[in-house]
Amino acid sequence: MKFSFSSEQEEFRTNLRRFLGERSPTKEVRRLMETETGFEPAAWRKLNAELGLTAVRIPEAYGGQGFGFGELGIVLEEMGRSLLCAPFFSTAVLASGAILNAGTEDQKQALLPGIAAGDTIATLAWVEDPAHWDAAATRMTATQSGGTWKLDGHKSYVLDGHTADLIVVLARAAGTSGEAGLSLFAVKGDATGLERRNLKVMDPTRKLARLDFKGVEATLLGEAGAAAAPFARTMVEASICLANEMAGVAERLREDALAYAQMRMQFGRPIASFQSMKHKHADMLVDVELAKSAAYYAAAALDEGDDDIVAVASIAKAAASEAALQTAVHAIQIHGGIGFTWDNDTHLWFKRAKSSEVLLGDAHHHREQMMQHWAA
């Protein structure tokens, strides 16, 4: 198992951090988060073309760079740090993962190069109301008549669902339940019968949509009724990717809070000189470093085909969920009154920590997942 980054990876991180720092300053985050789309398609395409970000984990055979989750994890961690407003997680983690895990060779050839090039914005729609993160709760039906599939039902909490060109959808054959009868489908964003509504969100840097399907034409991905395993794999990958993003969010919160404590004078001394502050910061460092270790380990384990990957992914997500939120809470507290204002930037990362905590299942959910794995 790899436990440290190579010098190439470190260099990649350094360049990316500098680049994202320049392109995604807080001012830009604040401007984009107020828009309906949440990002600017032209600017995102340009950034992606320069850095090849959506191509990182797509194999070279499909127009990608063929790197692993170690590199993808670096991209996500740095995006978490900079709070880049872009449809990256939806496109490069969720949709790409589902297509790679479920699609046929022809489908990968057809769909992935557009994603790798940054031309296609894509997402994965699986959760419905009431929200459950697992596939078994799926109620949307897929019906085949003649040569075509039609989808009926709804999806919610769909990341970038209102802007995606391509939506991968989880649905089931009528009359099936649990993990049986599940299939994944590709649906065009502008398909007839698909109604998309932008949801009002707590974290404005992460746009979510509700999608209503009435007889929407869809292309089956891979084999009918066999989506449970590739979907589960996609969730494992996504949890690990999100854990890496959250590590970046948490570290940024910690560093900003430390810088503030070093600068802020009260009672004639920097508040960083008070032992209550120092001990809180030491505890924050522990939380963040443990979450980073778990996220890094999980990404490496994914690349190396670890047998316990389901448990490892849940450990990483559970650790990151608690660490990022706890760090965000401390960061607001350290800033004091100013930390509760809209003008102070801390709440931007606080909200990302909060939305990431819940997305893909919170810490309780993942602890239970992990225990089910160890029960065997």
Place this chain on the structure above:
Amino acid sequence: MSELTEDSVRADVRGWLEANWNPDLGLVEWRNKLADSGWGVPGWPKEWYGRDLSAALVPVVDDEFARIGAIGVAKAGIRTLAAATILAHGTDLHKEKYLRRILTGEDTWCQLFSEPGSGSDVAGAVTRAEMQGNKWIVNGQKVWTTSAHHAHWGLLLARTDWDKTKHKGLSYFIIDMHQPGVNVQPLKQMNGHASFNQVFLTDAVVEPEFLVANVGDGWAVTTTTLMHERRGADGLRSWAMGSDHKGRAYDEERAEIATTMEPYKWYPQRAGRVDLILSRAKETGHFDDPVVRQEIARLLVMSKAAEWTARRARAAAQQGKPQGPEGSLGKLVSSHVARAAARVHTQISGADALLSGADSPMNGTIAEILVSVPATSIAGGTDEIQRNIISERVLKMPKEPSIDTTKPFRDVPRNIVR
């Protein structure tokens, strides 16, 4: 002289071991050969039982010893700290008198630093050493002294000047533990074991030549010892594995290990025994309790993340990278894990947590966990001190303003006893 390489060193040590290693030798006889040849401590200076081998090449020698199972010099216990301190600060007399018998394992040592009134604040020692006639006369009390009950020699920190500031008035001595002025008493802990001792010093005598460095240099020398203590903590665990080989030298080594490790036999319990959690939860039926299950999972998440953090720190060190923050957190993290583990063991055990010894689960092991874990966040630097170290050294936060280092030590307040 030709340049040493990994291959040449490997060939040299292998040749020497093939010609000399014999498990039927007495342990001391064998270790004397090691001392004479320099292969026992190849990183030490040539004139003192070593070969001046670079730190990069020493592992090659260790590899060769391990390959054929040859026994090395005595490495465990305070004697290693004594050796490092004497090498750094000792006189030729000290080196001549002590180093060989440290390597052979004939002498054991103890460290007389902590006192009832100076725990985290070791430099606040008030044991006094006064020159009377031409001898140092020592009076005071030391505590947490591992191995004092069988040690031949002690590393003593004592105050020699009360008019100097705290750190300037200390001196460092080597004291003969077998003398009338030294009284060693076991210190019974809340878990019933007595791993440490209290040492009462009443007009104990130190000959003047056993002062280490100069009068007033005590704190600098102590810092050397403590630095090696921190570094050596990991080595002890691997060494304590021992072996099951046959031969007189092996038998004698096993006896030595048993004596040295005796105080540490409850240490696995103090770390919380996370390894027992899943099997205990399954056998008690609590594995299916959704509340306990969450607590178990919370513990396992923390414990795994801690393990991976330690491995991350080691991997960075092996690559020769400067130590990142992950390398400074282990001590504090292990406290968190131990506390969480004790809590979960209690939940899993239910009313059985009321019992101890033969009446309790796993013949007392679980009970021993519950009453041993509080040591983890205190021994070897409290959690509070760890947080100070992390915030000041890693995060570069300002130090506490100090109020005890600028005035004569006799004016510094001590414990308030009413």
